[in-house]
Amino acid sequence: MGIQDYLKSGNERLDKQLLFTAEIDRMTGVLRQTLLIDKSRRENDAEHSWHIAVMAMLFREYAKEPVDIGRVVQMCVVHDLIEREADDTFAYDEKANLDKEERERKAADILFSKLPEEQGKMIRSLWEEFDAMQTPDAKYAACMDRLQPFLHNTLTGGHTWFNGRVKKPMVEKRMAVIREFMPEVYKWIEANIERGIERGWLAP
Amino acid sequence: MGIQDYLKSGNERLDKQLLFTAEIDRMTGVLRQTLLIDKSRRENDAEHSWHIAVMAMLFREYAKEPVDIGRVVQMCVVHDLIEREADDTFAYDEKANLDKEERERKAADILFSKLPEEQGKMIRSLWEEFDAMQTPDAKYAACMDRLQPFLHNTLTGGHTWFNGRVKKPMVEKRMAVIREFMPEVYKWIEANIERGIERGWLAP
Numbered sequence A, B: 001m002g003i004q005d006y007l008k009s010g011n012e013r014l015d016k017q018l019l020f021t022a023e024i025d026r027m028t029g030v031l032r033q034t035l036l037i038d039k040s041r042r043e044n045d046a047e048h049s050w051h052i053a054v055m056a057m058l059f060r061e062y063a064k065e066p067v068d069i070g071r072v073v074q075m076c077v078v079h080d081l082i083e084r085e086a087d088d089t090f091a092y093d094e095k096a097n098l099d100k101e102e103r104e105r106k107a108a109d110i111l112f113s114k115l116p117e118e119q120g121k122m123i124r125s126l127w128e129e130f131d132a133m134q135t136p137d138a139k140y141a142a143c144m145d146r147l148q149p150f151l152h153n154t155l156t157g158g159h160t161w162f163n164g165r166v167k168k169p170m171v172e173k174r175m176a177v178i179r180e181f182m183p184e185v186y187k188w189i190e191a192n193i194e195r196g197i198e199r200g201w202l203a204p
Helices: A012-028 A045-056 A067-079 A094-098 A099-110 A115-130 A137-156 A158-161 A167-173 A176-181 A182-200 B012-029 B045-056 B069-078 B094-098 B098-111 B118-133 B137-155 B159-163 B168-174 B175-182 B183-197
Strands: A031-035 A043-044 B031-035 B043-045
Touching: A012 A045, A012 A182, A012 B043, A012 B045, A012 B183, A031 A045, A031 A137, A031 A158, A043 A045, A045 A067, A045 A137, A045 B012, A045 B045, A045 B069, A045 B159, A067 A137, A067 B045, A067 B137, A094 A099, A115 A137, A137 A176, A137 A182, A137 B012, A137 B043, A158 B183, A167 A176, A167 A182, A176 A182, A182 B012, B012 B043, B012 B045, B012 B159, B031 B045, B031 B137, B031 B159, B031 B183, B043 B045, B043 B168, B045 B069, B045 B137, B069 B137, B098 B118, B137 B159, B137 B175, B137 B183, B168 B175, B168 B183, B175 B183
Parallel strands: none
Antiparallel strands: A031 A043, B031 B043
């Protein structure tokens, strides 16, 4: 029997929602470059999404503009869903990032069509808002999405930077949204970029 | 160097928040009895918390009373945090559940004291609300917390039930909040309890 045979509830909408729920469990197998803080293994998308959602509840006081935490947390838990189809693109892989947008748009078409239409649209629009980084909520969510792997890198011997031969300007570019939207937190980022260079984790 | 040496930002509140963020990463190592749907391994608390948070965005139409999804999603991502200290208690282990409350209360005292006071209180009160299952938001979050492992069990050959020698009345008790708060979803639960018995996954 296939998954769908277990999901026949007699209500077609509910079937779709249950199937979508089952399918996104695959996010637990989409691996990121980041290590867990205990260095035991690479982190997966489900773990990362959960982690930044909790963080969003903690760091709002540093945001330059008011944000709606309830919306941001929703944005955080769905912001990587399309990687179920498109896989994770390493933030510092310049080549892979060239066609990222196109790959992710196609992935979104596939993924969100699996839901009842208005729910697919609702989640897709949250993801698009996140990706565009124009609203305060999206900027704040993006800050969490950058701060979390930065923290992991700092606590795991610069693992991702070192293995990816990452240079300081690349990290600065990635962290620019924190510099703009959370200047107090950026001071800590800045100090640790310098320390990363001193330790040879990060190229100047 | 210890973790704390990397977290000296010059702002004591920020240090606490960063350290808390680093410490809760251990949720990725708190294993549940539930298998991932692809059966590759046991699920961890971070993955489970993320999964039910996304689900909360999908199933509100079946809730008997209006719920605030932004609050519920926050509740979902923090509802198991105290297991960082207290570990996961298998829902169907009657003995371990006898002292669960006391163990979890102590764990909460330790965990939430790591945060700036008002943030610790805020997250603790969300967790307590979840645990008490009295408000519509808490009932709905609890439904997600029950529906998700039920779905996983249904799709992994009844893994947890079979290994835990679980009986039908125990599952019915655990799913009671869904019967009360999401009767339409409970029809699907009920049908799959019967199928679980037919297949020998679940004792009558």
